Amino acid sequence: MGSNESIALKAYRPFYPPGILDAFIPVVDQGLPMPDVERLYLGDGVLAADQQSMPGILTPYVVNDGQNFNQYVRSLPFFTNFPFGYTSSDVNWYEAAGVPASAFDDAGRENPYPLFRVQAHDAGGSLLASVDTVAPISGEANCQGCHGAVVDGGNGAAIVDLTSVATTLDDPQLGEVPLEVSKEYAADINILRLHDQKHGTLLEGSTPVVCQSCHYTPALDLAQVGPKGPENDISAGNPSNGRDQVKNKSMSNVMHSHHATVKDVDGNLLFPSMPPPVDLAGNFRNPLLADDVLQKTCYQCHPGRRTSCLRGAMSSGGMLCQDCHGDMAQVGNDFTRNVSPASPGAFELASDFYTNPNTPRVPWANEPSCGSCHTGDAMDNMHNLAGTIGQPDDGIRLMQAWIKSDPKATPIVPTNKRFAEPVIAATGNPQLYRISTGHEGVLCESCHGATHAIFPNANPNANDNVASMQIQGHSGVISECSSCHTGDLGITLDGPHGMHPVGSAGNDFADGGHEDIAENNPDACRACHGQNGEGTVLSTMFTDRVLQCDEQTTFCPDGNSQLFPKGRQVTCSDCHDNKL
Template identity: 30%
Template structure:
């Protein structure tokens, strides 16, 4: 007897192109949504817990919403003169955008970085970079493998088989930081997602970072590890459809425009062809960088974003229109993304090196305080040091969250250490006695 395999509505990669065409032709068939939401390989692969959020134009603002209402600040006593050490921590990126679903493509994986500096308090404070341990953990965000399917597709995308909850650099959601040789400690590639263990969406997870010696905690602080997968490609690509169809629409349009054959094959790492310094990929000769390709190709196509009431086109992707990426003192003063970075044509300049050719603090502030020093030559804010080797971000806050921030999570460290938000300006955070000399804000200040 001839047994035929029953027909299934569950789309595979090979059939996705046909299904996508059917969706385009019969654009109102939302009954397909439940089929697309299932595993498209007809296996038991884990799928992201959160479905693509429905666009709500009435919620649009210049900055998005900041998830402030549900946040409760951790309680920790302020420093006293008997505390021997202080630890300062920061994230080196304003908001880490990542994909939620990786079956079709990957723009960015889960990859967050934390930095910390440990200072021995005294009349002459000293930075401690050896003979101690610096550790971190993210309370209520202790696992990621059940929140995204990244680990299923890491072999296709990056050529590595990663254990559950282990990121691309070998770090996990809790562990030890390594001394960098630059007066600080770091943990890179932390695979955190914006979904807490209780299922709540939280773009600003608050990490605990502490220093210890011989099992005794010397100092503890808190720092935000910002992350979100809101990237709102579905404003234009397959509006109203679930994430996998949106990604397939992106690949189909790329195939049509550039004569590629991406749709229906293995999951696509965009940075494998388009160079991306953020991932350390060199790309292919003659192919534009990922930043140049994304910004220049979309710069003239943002009218649907403006039609929705958005006044800042950056928030179509960075990270999306509902959440604050820029949430610092500049935003509070009416200085927005374009004020420093320029418009999308500027960012998409093919001669610009992404993540390297960035605005500097000194480009504006030098005119206000000409005697001050700002970034070290050839370095960005997040890499620069001053005042005895203290990182700029240790005192001022993470990029795009420079204090006082409009999000309470980003102000926790400053409030714990000095009792108020803003840059660490109280000398007694590190100095047991307040110095009598004036603070000059020079790179070589002690």
């Protein structure tokens, strides 16, 4: 292409088949073309793409005109041509994939959690519903911590062998962009120089450099075709289009496996080990120590020290990245571990990752699930199973998603599926949370929030809490049935995860209507309220409620109504004699 081609086009061209990007004229505030994988793999086989515009594209800074969602996905194929792939059926979502956004506004202010207003209109244009939701977009990576010059705040660990060290002064846009961006620019140049020195490459003179063009990642494999390289170009159409991924390990492998072995000048691991969430004596780990390790490990690269991407209920409950994913060496031990220039294409792909200890993970595909820690209810769970690390206060949930003795940190797959993602029929494996549905086809994320921001955010003013507040009047998981339903839903356990109606839609159930269930199917009550009706974490009030009592009790002394405060674990004896 010509020398005037934009940096973005040069950077992303290898990830598209030849000629695809040229069909889309680059326009400011328009995103990357996103393939319609449903049509490609489940439809007529045509590779088509849509391009999403940013709200306000017509008159920036004047009118924040909304943009239509360009794709509607009925069923979502996920790498269906590979052993680990599957189709998530009936997701039925509108998608604005690739919508352009930045963590910095035009004044240089950083906000990795901007709010997008999503609205539903009928065919006549009348507004049906509206909600403001977060679109997390941080690009923060703290490579400058080690790869940045000392004058820019780096620790010097990764520049000691460089013959020439870049600083922020080398950024041609210094002063025109936020200072943190210039620091990262200089660190990136130092990374390229280090790579050139160690591996004999010429990356610095080949900018823009996208590491994933040589080191495969499913995250940028938009058409789900797998690793490609010049080895594939024996077929028509030059399918590699500049990629060289067949003889190189994946991005996840080279980053995690290498950095897991790096030592400081004193011979200590530069990235320390995270202590387990609970020790052998049942004590929680020191939160200050855990945060220090987090800052020195995952938050060095994954956003990040300023962004704090793990910010929801799991974080508030004391769980951190390693508790779900394992340490860096375990994460890096993926399906490309045996790939090299001498062994190109030595990929290890199979469908039995969760059951075969010899099958390595595929990044972005084999991930922990909700069911890995939420392994069941009060009647049936894996809390006391050998090798698990349970939450010591509730006896139900786990605080580590994998068995302690497992060298590859395989996510636990529970037999009790009450809180687990849907199972892939062909393999028995769980689907990814982010593309899973439940309760009559509702996306799990619709009620629970994004993967690393499960409702609620402990900061009451966080943007993550806005959607819940708008929908149901309080933060936290969407638990009010009236958010979607009208009227009283009656005596039923057909709610999400086998729940009874909650809030105004559950007045009949709360006001004595549940007694028949307690008498005829007491285990249905025990599942959440405890084996003896004593209350558990699963019977916790999500918000303050005033409920009617059947008789005088210690908690309800007048026998009429009583305030059940947020956080209270509801017991049978709160309102009446304990029949369990």
